[in-house]
Amino acid sequence: MHTDRRTNSTPRFASGGLLAALRRLDRYSPQELSRVSQDYAFRAALAEECRSLTARGYEDGDHEARAQVHAALAFIHDHDYSAVAVEEVDREFQPVLRDVAALLEGAVLDHELSRIAKGAVTGYPDSGSAYVRWLKAMVSDHPAGWHPLYQEHLPESGEWEDLRLLTQETSLDPRFDDILALMRWAGRGGEKLEIAANYWDEMGNGNPAMVHTSLFDQALEAVGADAAYVRDTLMPEAIVSGNISACLALSRRHYYKAVGYFGVTEYLAPRRFRRVVDAWRRHDLDEVGIVYHDLHIGVDTGHAAGWFKNVVGPLVSGDPRTGREIALGAMIRFNTSQDYLDALLARMRCRPRRDVAAIAVS
Template identity: 65%
Template structure:
């Protein structure tokens, strides 16, 4: 392996992958075929995840999620014509697979197995059980929304909140598009209907990513603010969303994960909308959240009725994976909202991004 790549690997896998971005198509091909390099990169990733999750090293954890975010940014981006011959996938999937295994392993270790096995076996009963599970979790009615934002939220609080929400909202439509692959019947139609709503039902002015961008602009959350205030906990949530949404084998977990997302959005967004208007902020900025109060209530109902219930009714074993996904979403949502609430209360003013 060339000495310069040895040095880059010594600096860590994030530095190595960043260096790969400047490679030519030929260099990508040579490195893909260089199994000494690929083995070194894999070993560096395993060392990093061991520090992050085995050694509780927060700096290493930040690097894990910066690296995953870099890979997912490529997964969700278009390609430049000059780079159509750049075959990045073998190397980047090597890296992502190791990091994702560690990330998901950690999240699954937090879940009590009894919680995800004692569920009803019929679809409708399972849905009721799953909703009870969500509502009983601390993230189901988190004080960040239902106390702090609702009772004493400021424009600065809303700006900080929306900056963190960039972890999912700007790419949720693409995740829904990905989740439709391989699905059929009413299940696929429900996800497709959800996707079409995200697309503004064909009106480019009402595409939800556009409306979310308007919200960011209205509250003053520009690129610099988002970069400087973005929390590690928000990054974890965003990376899990991408991981579960893109991988075919994690589809059932994604059903639970995004079912919780849709189910909780209306009650959370109501707090945001009411405070936004009480503060007299520009109305155009709250269109996104206002629309989702009603839309996501319908999405959640349809998701449970037409996706969750038929899946469990068809094969009760799927219920475990759906519940795992739901609890991953609830646990990481609690992590991120707990930290965000601390910051809003002035307990932790330094952004993780700045620390890393």
């Protein structure tokens, strides 16, 4: 029986909502945070605010409430994936953040799982090699596998500003090395070694100039995508993708879903990035800015092959039950990627066309 969570919401969080409450807590002293962590009445009220917000967003279809869910999650994930400042070493914020994250992430993933047809993740082979072929066929069958943004728009009519809009990828690419590091905790044997090799590539194989996050920053700089531009243009669909990527890697119980999710990410990257590189060079932009994408055409081809052979295949052969979880993760990636690319392509197509000179001085 459905309970209307809105009737139980507390006025304690009325001022600015959940995100504002988290930001206020983030300014608390170590002593204040310790008191809050031990105030279970407060934490219960905070949990009820989360339930009310997710009910409005995902049961009632309130898009603003859903946006607030993801804004709060993005705030939490920024904490989770950021280095701690030395003056914050005594501030224990995690108990409260984990309370909130568990409720919000649960609602988000339940929604994504509800979008997947049962038949899409059943009837798969129980041998690793056959499963890999089955999973690759899923890529070919899903619209996100060959999205028109990459297959048609960029090659045929993509402009300089369209490449700038692709900085939406800041929701995933800059923290992919940390995601791989987190996934290594749950992996074993050969799968752990494969993820480690992938991580070492992200680290530029020990060359600081070739660390992938640094190369991505060069791409942003080359198209004039500073922090303000990224903040002002970031779409809700990109934030959703970033939050799901973050939460799948952070929780060990989602490891098998993460294997499918990021395996598909690696598999799709080369074909997509090739289109980006072609469009970049067609507009004769600075080559230093395309090193990141150009490098990943070859690197991710190898990563995808290794991921399927040394991670996906052995997991399914070892325990066929993991095949369903891996397929669920892959489908979540397909669906959220399609949402994001559909929205991004719509923005590209409706954007007023300007010449390169005008853009360069804007």
